[in-house]
Amino acid sequence: MVLAGLARGITGVRPIWQGCAPSDRQRIFFANHCSHGDFILLSSSLPPRERQRTRAVAGADYWKRNKLRHILAKDLLNTVLVDRNWVERSEDPMVVMLDALQEGSSLIVFPEGTRNMTEEPLLRFRSGLYNLALARPDVELIPCWIENMSRVLPKGTFLPVPLLCRVVFGTPVALEPNEDRKDFLQRARQSLLELSPEHRKALNHG
Amino acid sequence: MAETVWLFLGLLGVLTLASAIATMLSWKSRRMTEVLPSTLVNLNARIKAWWIMIGSISIAFLFGKTGVILLFAFVSFASLREYVTLTHTRRGDHFILIGMFLIIIPIQYYLLWIEWYGLYSIFVPVYCFLAMPALTAISGDTERFLERVSEQQWGIMLSVYCISHVPALLTLSIPGFQGKGLLLIAFLIVTVQGSDVLQYVFGKLFGKHKVAPKISPSKTWEGLIGGIASASLLGASLAWLTPFTVLQAGLMAGLACIMGFFGGLVASAIKRDRGVKDWGQMIEGHGGMLDRADSLIFAAPIFFHIVRYFWAA
Numbered sequence: 221m222v223l224a225g226l227a228r229g230i231t232g233v234r235p236i237w238q239g240c241a242p243s244d245r246q247r248i249f250f251a252n253h254c255s256h257g258d259f260i261l262l263s264s265s266l267p268p269r270e271r272q273r274t275r276a277v278a279g280a281d282y283w284k285r286n287k288l289r290h291i292l293a294k295d296l297l298n299t300v301l302v303d304r305n306w307v308e309r310s311e312d313p314m315v316v317m318l319d320a321l322q323e324g325s326s327l328i329v330f331p332e333g334t335r336n337m338t339e340e341p342l343l344r345f346r347s348g349l350y351n352l353a354l355a356r357p358d359v360e361l362i363p364c365w366i367e368n369m370s371r372v373l374p375k376g377t378f379l380p381v382p383l384l385c386r387v388v389f390g391t392p393v394a395l396e397p398n399e400d401r402k403d404f405l406q407r408a409r410q411s412l413l414e415l416s417p418e419h420r421k422a423l424n425h426g
Numbered sequence: 427m428a429e430t431v432w433l434f435l436g437l438l439g440v441l442t443l444a445s446a447i448a449t450m451l452s453w454k455s456r457r458m459t460e461v462l463p464s465t466l467v468n469l470n471a472r473i474k475a476w477w478i479m480i481g482s483i484s485i486a487f488l489f490g491k492t493g494v495i496l497l498f499a500f501v502s503f504a505s506l507r508e509y510v511t512l513t514h515t516r517r518g519d520h521f522i523l524i525g526m527f528l529i530i531i532p533i534q535y536y537l538l539w540i541e542w543y544g545l546y547s548i549f550v551p552v553y554c555f556l557a558m559p560a561l562t563a564i565s566g567d568t569e570r571f572l573e574r575v576s577e578q579q580w581g582i583m584l585s586v587y588c589i590s591h592v593p594a595l596l597t598l599s600i601p602g603f604q605g606k607g608l609l610l611i612a613f614l615i616v617t618v619q620g621s622d623v624l625q626y627v628f629g630k631l632f633g634k635h636k637v638a639p640k641i642s643p644s645k646t647w648e649g650l651i652g653g654i655a656s657a658s659l660l661g662a663s664l665a666w667l668t669p670f671t672v673l674q675a676g677l678m679a680g681l682a683c684i685m686g687f688f689g690g691l692v693a694s695a696i697k698r699d700r701g702v703k704d705w706g707q708m709i710e711g712h713g714g715m716l717d718r719a720d721s722l723i724f725a726a727p728i729f730f731h732i733v734r735y736f737w738a739a
Contacts, residue, residue, distance in 0.1 A: 232507065234707060374517050381523040382503070384511040384706055 223297075224264035224271065227257065231372055231385035235265035238415065239391030240362055242267045246326055247360045249274070249389075250349055252342055252412060253330035254370030257380065260297075261369050262328055265387040275320060276328040279304045300325075304333065314351055321356055331408070335375055342413055345405040353395040353404065363390040363408065365415035388415040429609055429667055430487065437480055437616070444473050465630075471711025479709070479718070483615070487608055491539070491596050494611065498593045499535040503527065504715035505585035505723075508705040512696075513577040518567035522558060526582055530554055534590050541597040550587040555579060584723050585716070591726035598730075598738045603669040610733065613668050613675075614682060617661040618725045619718075621683035622690070624660075625653030642694040645687075654683045669737050678732070682725040689724030693717070 227233060247270075251262055259276035266274060280301040283293035293299045300320045302313035320327060329352070332343040353361055365388040373380045393411050395404055413419055448469050455462060462470075486493035506526060515523060530550065537546035559575045592614065596607035603610075629649025637645045661679020665672040693716060697703065706714025 232706070232708065368511065371515055374520060377520055379524050379528075381510070381520060382507045382527055384507060 223260050227260050227264040230380055230382045231261060231369070233261055233265050233385045233387060236386055236388045238388050240360075240389055242270055244269070245360055246321070246324065246358070247274075247362050248321075248326065248349075248352060248356075249328045249362050249364045250331050250408065250412065251328065251364040251366050251387075252416075253332050253335050254337075254366075255335065255373045255375065257369050257373040258330070258366050259299075259328050261366060261385055262364055262387055270326065273324065274326040274328060275300050277302055277317060277320075277330070279334070300327065313348065314355070317348070317352060318355055321352075321359060326359075327352075331405075336370075337375060341416055341418060342409060345409050347401055347405065349408055350395070350401045350404050357395060360392045361394065361408070362392055363412040363415060364388065365390070365412060367417060390415045429606075430612070433609075433612055433616070433664075433667060434480075434484055434487075441473070441476060441480065444476070448473050468711050473711075475709045475711050487612075490608070491593075494593045494596065494608065495535050495539050498589055499531055501715060501719055502531050502535075502586045502589050504708060505589065505705075505719055506531070506581055508708075508714045508716050509581045509585055510578075512700045512702065512705070513581065514570060514574060516567055516569065516574065518565040519562065519574060519578070521565075522561055522578060525561075526578065526586075530582060531586055534586050535593075538590055538593055538597065543597060546590070546594065550582055554582055558582075588723040588727050589719060591730040592722060594726075594730055595733065598734055600669050600733070600737045601739050603737075609667040610669075613661070613664055613679075614726065614729055615722070616664065617657050617679040618682050618686045618721050620660050621653050621657030621679075621686055622721055624656045625649040625687070628652030628656070638691060638694075641691060641698055645691065645694075650687060654680060654687065657683045678729065681732070682729050683721075685725040685728050686721030689721045692724070693720035 249262060251258060259278075263271050263274055263276070276297065276299045278293055278297075278299040278301055280303045283289050283299065283301055293301060300316060302316050303311060304313070317327065317329075329349065331345040331349040333346040333348075334343075336343050349361070352359070367386040367388065368383050369385055371381065372383050372385060390411055393408050399407075448466070452462060452466055452470060455466060482497065486497035489496075510523060510526070534546060534549055537549060558578055562571065562575055562578075592611055595610045595614065598607065598610075600606075625645075626649065628651075629644060629646045632648040632652065633644075633646030635647045636643065637647055637650055658676045658680035661682075662672050662676030664679075665675035668675055668678075670678055693705075697705065704713030705716035708714050709718055712718050
């Protein structure tokens with residue numbers, strides 16, 4: 221709660237419900253990822269009721285590396301921790317995420333798998349999103365474009381610069397019958413990219 | 427201070443009248459069509475925002491010097507945030523950007539609070555002007571160096587230095603006008619913002635010939651002349667708030683309003699350059715804080731220095 225207020229105070233964040241409206245349905249929000257502030261910003265732009273049942277999925281290998289991080293991620297931020305390391309993992313990330321959905325939570329996922337430090341607007345999607353869509357077709361998948369957060373809190377810094385941020389919520393994406401993994405991920409990625417300001421600008425000029 | 431009470435009662439009256447007219451117009455138009463025309467929706471939002479803005483200024487005035495300084499420190503913060511959002515920044519600028527918010531704003535307003543004219547009038551244009559490029563150079567990132575540094579300096583000059591000249595009026599000691607600095611601030615804000623409103627009204631009613639069609643489609647000669655002439659009259663009629671005679675008050679108001687017009691024009695040019703219509707969405711119907719403050723940014727320093735030169739002891 222305090223964090224959400226802080227995030228709003230610093231970034232004056234404005235949710236833009238472009239392709240869907242806030243609702244009580246169970247949802248998976250998938251977003252671009254450039255900064256630690258991303259999911260705090262995203263959840264702070266949800267209405268309080270939706271925010272309360274929305275948990276972010278984060279990398280266990282990073283957040284369990286030391287005690288402080290672990291407490292932060294688990295107790296303070298109430299994240300769903302999944303192991304990204306294929307070889308040494310103890311729990312299957314799919315099981316962990318599906319358990320959280322089973323409990324009725326909505327999820328925030330970053331399908332790029334890590335923070336994007338490149339000049340590319342969006343990295344290739346990992347397959348988790350496809351697996352979630354396949355296992356729980358009843359849960360809405362909402363693309364969310366987070367704007368400017370990478371400038372507020374770049375990787376490796378801990379003091380935020382106050383800049384205005386926006387979160388654009390797009391039209392839900394659903395898995396089509398017989399659609400294969402690659403096509404679906406490509407389509408989901410495209411739906412997220414289309415919410416970015418660069419894309420909107422290109423449309424206006426074209 | 428009886429003057430302050432009268433002034434705020436007057437503003438209350440004007441706002442109530444504006445709200446009444448807007449409600450009547452909305453009611454009339456709703457009888458004809460289901461949806462309100464966008465101009466009316468915007469007008470309603472603008473008037474509502476004015477209630478909030480005048481409310482915040484009144485509260486700040488109640489707390490005197492501290493209140494006014496805190497209010498304008500906040501205006502600086504919000505303006506700078508809108509401005510920096512639109513500029514090109516790189517990762518190497520991170521600490522300078524934080525410093526602009528966490529160091530420069532507090533220091534500038536602290537210097538005002540202790541009324542150290544010798545330093546607050548040069549802190550930004552001398553010390554920050556030199557320190558910022560030096561620190562940026564140390565960070566080692568030379569990509570678009572000049573552009574980044576100039577943009578940061580512009581931001582600090584506009585959103586911190588220039589705006590801080592509004593509360594700086596409190597530090598002037600004018601013979602026969604001691605302790606009435608707040609009234610001078612009220613005079614400046616009412617005439618400059620009044621001129622914006624009057625330019626908008628005259629423009630909407632009579633506007634035909636555009637002043638700078640490439641920059642702003644809404645600024646017309648009719649609006650400009652009508653607005654500034656009527657705001658000067660407004661200023662003259664508010665001479666009782668100030669150490670000026672009626673004629674001087676009219677001239678000072680007119681000068682502030684002309685500067686205010688240029689402030690709006692420059693702000694529009696920057697927005698056009700960056701491809702946005704408004705600086706932000708903080709103030710409903712008006713846009714961002716800078717959309718409201720742009721005229722004050724240009725008017726305040728000139729107003730301050732003329733008063734200081736001719737009236738202050």
